[in-house]
Amino acid sequence: MDFIGKSILITSFTTFIETLTKKLTEKLIDRKISTDQKEKICETIIAIKTANEATRKFINSDGYKPNTDLTSLWRDCLRKAVAANINEGLEDYLYHKADFWGNPQEWLENPSAMELVPKLRDLDKKCDILLQMLKKN
Structure with a gap:
């Protein structure tokens, strides 16, 4: 992808990040969900928290x-996340996180590309929002 394409993508992604929390909070927490979807959302939360913990541990020991x-x-x-039908862009977020660990140096050498990689604390916040949704239903 060329520089201009990445810049446009990053601008769009930054805007997306800003609105994601608001949309998840407003839209998802108020929506009614089935028992089956609750289980899938719970599995998503557990998977993200597990991946976050493993990622932190790896970064602390191996960089x-x-x-x-x-x-x-x-x-x-x-x-x-796809199976839970969460939508709201979380899938894109997770897709880029997986890509990052395939070749982190390539991403780290391009600061603008790093805007596409979600921070672990941001993913923790998304899990908190999903948990609030489960509690309300």
């Missing part, structure tokens, strides 16, 4: 090296 195990964990999160 930013390619890690196929982390790529697999983040792809599992993506699969579960």
